[in-house]
Amino acid sequence: MPIKLGPDWQKMAEAQRVELSEQQRQRLEALGRTMAGLRGLIDWTEEPIIQFDSNAGMPLPAPGGEEGAR
Amino acid sequence: MTVLEAAAALREGKLSSVDLTLDCLQLIKEWNPRLNAFQTITAERALEDARRADRELAAGADRGVFHGIPIAHKDLFCTKGILTTSGSKVFGGFVPREDAAVVERFAAAGAVLLGKTAMHEHAFGITSNNPHYGAVRNPWDLERIPGGSSGGSGAAVAAGLALLATGSDTGGSIRVPASYCGVVGLKPTFGLVSKRGALPLGFSLDTAGPLAATVRDAAAALNVMAGHDPLDPSSAKRPFEDYMPPERIDLTGLTIGLPRNFFFEKLDPQVDNAVHLMAYVAQDLGATLREVRVPDGEQLNAIAQICLLAEAASVHEPYLRKQRSAYGEDVRALLDMGRLIPATDYLQAQRLRRRMLKVYSILFREVDCLFVPCTPMAAPLIGQNQVLLGGEMEDVRLATTRLVRGVNALGLPALAMPAGQAQGSLPLGLQIIGPAWSEARLLRIGAALEDRIGVSRAPLSAARAGQANTPVES
Numbered sequence: 220m221p222i223k224l225g226p227d228w229q230k231m232a233e234a235q236r237v238e239l240s241e242q243q244r245q246r247l248e249a250l251g252r253t254m255a256g257l258r259g260l261i262d263w264t265e266e267p268i269i270q271f272d273s274n275a276g277m278p279l280p281a282p283g284g285e286e287g288a289r
Numbered sequence: 290m291t292v293l294e295a296a297a298a299l300r301e302g303k304l305s306s307v308d309l310t311l312d313c314l315q316l317i318k319e320w321n322p323r324l325n326a327f328q329t330i331t332a333e334r335a336l337e338d339a340r341r342a343d344r345e346l347a348a349g350a351d352r353g354v355f356h357g358i359p360i361a362h363k364d365l366f367c368t369k370g371i372l373t374t375s376g377s378k379v380f381g382g383f384v385p386r387e388d389a390a391v392v393e394r395f396a397a398a399g400a401v402l403l404g405k406t407a408m409h410e411h412a413f414g415i416t417s418n419n420p421h422y423g424a425v426r427n428p429w430d431l432e433r434i435p436g437g438s439s440g441g442s443g444a445a446v447a448a449g450l451a452l453l454a455t456g457s458d459t460g461g462s463i464r465v466p467a468s469y470c471g472v473v474g475l476k477p478t479f480g481l482v483s484k485r486g487a488l489p490l491g492f493s494l495d496t497a498g499p500l501a502a503t504v505r506d507a508a509a510a511l512n513v514m515a516g517h518d519p520l521d522p523s524s525a526k527r528p529f530e531d532y533m534p535p536e537r538i539d540l541t542g543l544t545i546g547l548p549r550n551f552f553f554e555k556l557d558p559q560v561d562n563a564v565h566l567m568a569y570v571a572q573d574l575g576a577t578l579r580e581v582r583v584p585d586g587e588q589l590n591a592i593a594q595i596c597l598l599a600e601a602a603s604v605h606e607p608y609l610r611k612q613r614s615a616y617g618e619d620v621r622a623l624l625d626m627g628r629l630i631p632a633t634d635y636l637q638a639q640r641l642r643r644r645m646l647k648v649y650s651i652l653f654r655e656v657d658c659l660f661v662p663c664t665p666m667a668a669p670l671i672g673q674n675q676v677l678l679g680g681e682m683e684d685v686r687l688a689t690t691r692l693v694r695g696v697n698a699l700g701l702p703a704l705a706m707p708a709g710q711a712q713g714s715l716p717l718g719l720q721i722i723g724p725a726w727s728e729a730r731l732l733r734i735g736a737a738l739e740d741r742i743g744v745s746r747a748p749l750s751a752a753r754a755g756q757a758n759t760p761v762e763s
Contacts, residue, residue: 226631228629231629232625232629235628235629237625237628237629238625239625239626239629240622243622243625243626246626247626247629249591250591250594250595250634251634253587253588253591254591254592254595254634254637254638256588257588257591257592257637257641258637260641260644261637261640261641261644262640262643262644265640265643267636267640269643270636270639270640270642270643
């Protein structure tokens with residue numbers, strides 16, 4: 220019997236009174252699988268609140284203009 | 290006529306803003322019934338704007354390149370006193386009391402407002418096949434989609450109905466119509482252009498940018514659009530930068546990355562050839578080409594989709610609850626999916642975006658930019674659901690966004706520009722992705738390529754200019 224990872228989307232949909240087509244269910248399942256696999260990449264030491272600073276991840280340009288910013 | 294050509298002609302007294310505006314309004318009258326590129330046409334307002342611009346220019350009060358230039362705004366940018374529907378029934382009667390920041394900036398620059406461009410409902414889709422207002426059609430082939438969600442903007446610029454149009458890009462919505470309509474589209478770094486007054490979809494992904502006939506027109510537009518806005522919490526504080534590329538451009542010293550993985554898998558071979566040809570043109574102009582490996586694009590797409598589905602469901606929650614039947618089927622289905630995304634998945638996706646950005650930052654120490662396809666194929670037919678790519682059938686919507694969506698999760702800038710035509714004379718698109726705040730570099734590269742290969746025009750625009758439907762020197 221195949222092991223099922225992630226939430227049961229059909230049950231979640233029923234709980235929210237959402238009608239889910241087979242295509243939608245498959246897409247959510249694929250997204251859920253990918254997310255489960257990606258958890259290993261999360262930097263757990265990083266302060267999570269930083270994600271709410273929308274430009275925090277953007278490196279600032281080097282002094283001397285854009286071409287110096289490489 | 291390009292924005293820069295028109296701006297020069299206005300100053301040389303060869304034509305007036307009223308002439309230009311009347312010409313655009315005539316074209317809109319003639320072609321919009323077939324293209325459906327405009328949601329609202331503001332003819333009276335446009336002529337008022339044009340007369341004022343002519344008076345000011347005659348008096349020596351020059352507001353810059355866009356003074357007297359007829360443009361259009363995507364119908365999700367709020368326009369004071371003018372209907373702003375977001376392509377929806379939900380906002381079908383919405384008349385804002387304020388202008389969006391982007392609209393304010395173009396008005397202050399003296400631009401003439403022709404109207405609001407049609408779009409995919411709520412900007413949540415890429416076909417611009419709108420269930421309430423009809424399908425927007427591609428000027429290269431009226432049976433094909435222009436892409437979306439800024440489909441009306443792409444179609445209007447490609448057909449010459451407006452000299453420039455604004456768009457928004459949450460998962461490719463500027464770059465896809467640019468690719469399918471054969472025009473230039475710039476998705477700026479997140480935070481460079483204010484989103485105040487733009488009806489939101491995915492608030493951590495949304496960006497506003499221009500769709501233009503040429504790279505230099507897009508640069509001129511970015512000069513107007515970019516800048517800090519204290520009233521937009523996501524607006525970045527940046528020093529002033531002139532984005533206009535110089536006249537003669539040498540790409541010596543520039544390293545262009547060509548990904549070995551992801552971006553060149555499952556493509557129409559014509560797209561693969563077109564993008565590589567552009568890379569060789571850049572090499573001929575002095576750039577160095579380097580093969581690179583990029584982080585898994587499918588993973589990045591999943592992260593972007595989780596964020597977008599959850600944010601869009603959050604934005605639309607009160608409207609969906611009260612006016613469910615006012616939504617089109619495809620948008621309603623996506624919003625329902627968004628309601629099911631677990632909060633933990635959404636938050637982990639946000640953390641993963643930062644992780645992925647770090648990986649891309651390392652890549653951009655090796656190369657100055659990436660040359661990749663914008664869409665894996667030319668514009669599909671209206672109503673087409675599946676496309677055969679790499680021997681596999683793929684959903685048209687997922688295929689169309691596969692190569693553009695991840696850039697929004699990273700917040701990086703990307704320039705979409707024409708890269709020749711497929712058999713059957715449909716445009717193909719190159720996407721140049723750079724590190725954060727590298728818009729000036731991307732525009733400089735794009736202008737160098739455009740100077741070398743020339744500008745293609747959609748058949749009806751080319752016929753008007755007395756040109757054959759083949760690339761012509763700009």
